[in-house]
Amino acid sequence: MKLTPQTALIHAPRKAPQFINTVQAPLFRASTIIFENTDALFNRHWTDDYDYSYGTHGTPTTFTLGDHIAQIEGGKYCLLAPSGLSAINLVNSCFLSHGDEVWVADNIYGPNMEHLRNLETRYGIDVKVYNPIDADSFQPSEKAKLLWLEAAGSVTLEFPDLINLVKKAKSKNILTALDNTWGAGLAFNAFDFSDEHLSVDVSVHALTKYPSGGGDILMGSVVTRDKALHHKLFRTHAIQGISISGDDAAQVQRSLASxxxxxxxxxxxxxxxxxxxxxxxxxxxxxxxxxxxxxxxxxxxxxxxxxxxxxxxxxxxxxxxxxxxxxxxxxxxxxxxxxxxxxxxxxxxxxxxxxxxxxxxxxxxxxxxxxxxxxxxxxxxxxxxxxxxxxxxx
Ligand SMILES: Cc1ncc(COP(=O)(O)O)c(C=O)c1O
The missing domain is CATH 3.90.1150.10 (Aspartate Aminotransferase, domain 1)
Incomplete structure (x- = not known):
């Protein structure tokens, strides 16, 4: 088909080969993802983990990074968000509803506390504060749904009594979420951190810090090992339109090696x-x-x-x-x-x-x-x- 100059500007004659091996994974940038035909359109499963149907749901570039972060942290599934705080928000909005109680450490990352206080005022969620170095100060009621941990708290740097806090939460069926930014998946394994193989349920990581390593990119992740938990988070992630750019994902992926x-x-x-x-x-x-x-x-x-x-x-x-x-x-x-x-x-x-x-x-x-x-x-x-x-x- 002969193209007019205007159309030729848009449709390049050569397509990148599908399979070429390079040190860094190829970069996909996408809002639109083109369907091969109407069968592919009608058979898409945008609520599946690796569905390619629209940029907000992910591309090979973002899935590559997510899988890598999950592996580094000792988890299985990962969702990416445009900042660490946005990843925290994803956890709070996924697991907390009106009438629930959430426990946060007194040395928690300040904006997480602020976000929870906002939920408390607007949506009737009860925010309780515990002392991270005194597991007895964590006294959950029947309404408790979520325990936030941070190891170590990023200003006063107390390392929490992680073992006893997690044990106590598990004995009461309370979900545990760790802000794992300080440990970065390197100082300890959030999904296996004691002789008894204790594990948190959710690990949140401000990839803005060590994984980016450049002081120039904002990103966050939410890692889990449990498929049902992941799917709950996945659904919230999808309906809230949380997504990151392919360029940022490729930059962070490149920095992981060092x-x-x-x-x-x-x-x-x-x-x-x-x-x-x-x-x-x-x-x-x-x-x-x-x-x-x-x-x-x-x-x-x-x-x-x-x-x-x-x-x-x-x-x-x-x-x-x-x-x-x-x-x-x-x-x-x-x-x-x-x-x-x-x-x-x-x-x-x-x-x-x-x-x-x-x-x-x-x-x-x-x-x-x-x-x-x-x-x-x-x-x-x-x-x-x-x-x-x-x-x-x-
Ligand atoms: C412990 C901790 N968690 C989360 C965040 C939030 O990360 P971001 O700056 O990407 O929103 C920060 C940022 O300073 C942090 O220090």
Whole structure:
């Protein structure tokens, strides 16, 4: 058929071959997916896992990444979302209904708490807070449906008593969801983390952090091992139109190859920086679960048998340093950039007023302003020198 120039611009003469082997998987970008014929159209199963009928339901690029994330985390099924918070939202909106009770750790990622508070006000869901290092503070009622865990909490870095909390939830048929961003599927296996092979039901991961590794992509995942749970999530994912771009999926997929090396490097650097921070007069407390002085150290040790940790380390300044002083400190840092997030190449710093963030007694934490360091891929001694020069500015 002879084409006019306008039509020829749209229909290229050559199609990419179907089977060509490359190091990186081919990238599919799609909103529309073209059906071979009407049989294919009418036989589509868009509620199936690997149905190719429209971009929001997935493409080979997004399914490749999802399968890979599920495998890394020790799960079987994965759904991808446009951010970590959106993945959290997917879990909450899938499993919580009017009248249900949900339990969250006092050190949970703040926007998750905020999202749940919003559900509480608007949809009558009861939000209860427990102390992650005291499993007895988790006292679910008959209405309890979901227990949120985070290991470790990403600001104060207490590692929860995962084993006893999960055991208790399981004994009462309460679903367990872990924000697995800190462990990234590398520090421990969320689906098999004890000698008794305990497992959470759902693992949520802000792929924005380690899997992306670049500080430039937002994405989240929800991994399960149970088909029925996955299908419930799958249905909610589909009807809410949650989807990600093929380009972003391909970028994250490409970064996975180096994730363990980056995680290990940041884990080692954080420990090196931690040892130095502990010698400094300005700090009332240094927080990291791998530190034997940390209140949650034993829980970290029981769970993270790889002895790896994310590259986060927090300090609480002595009370004589007020907000103005801490701001001066942060403003004087040169290598550490002031910004949210972690897991990227550039070290980051953020400051927090603890009393505004906690609901329960937190007397294991000293009084003072908390500064969190997110260790990047720079040399750890250069990072120490940077903190040292900023401390001198005080
Ligand atoms: C522990 C934790 N979970 C979830 C998220 C949310 O991820 P995102 O930034 O992709 O929404 C973050 C982001 O900082 C986080 O620190």
């Amino acid at each position: 994730m363990q090396i980056r995680y290990q490097h940041q884990s080692n650097s954080a420990l090196h920086v931690l040892q130095w921070l502990k010698t400094q007069e300005a700090f009332a407390q240094v927080l990291h679960p791998a530190d034997p002085d940390n209140i949650s150290h034993q829980y970290w040790k029981d769970t993270c048998q790889t002895e790896q940790s994310a590259g986060l380390v927090s300090v609480i300044f002595k009370p004589e340093y007020d907000m103005n002083a801490i701001r001066k400190f942060c403003d004087h840092l040169k290598l550490f950039k002031l910004g949210f997030s972690w897991g990227g190449p550039v070290s980051l710093v953020m400051l927090y007023k603890l009393d505004d963030m906690r609901h329960l007694d937190h007397s294991h934490l000293q009084k003072g302003i908390l500064v969190r360091f997110c260790i990047g891929l720079e040399d750890a001694d250069d990072l120490i020198a940077d903190i040292q020069q900023a401390l001198k500015a005080l």
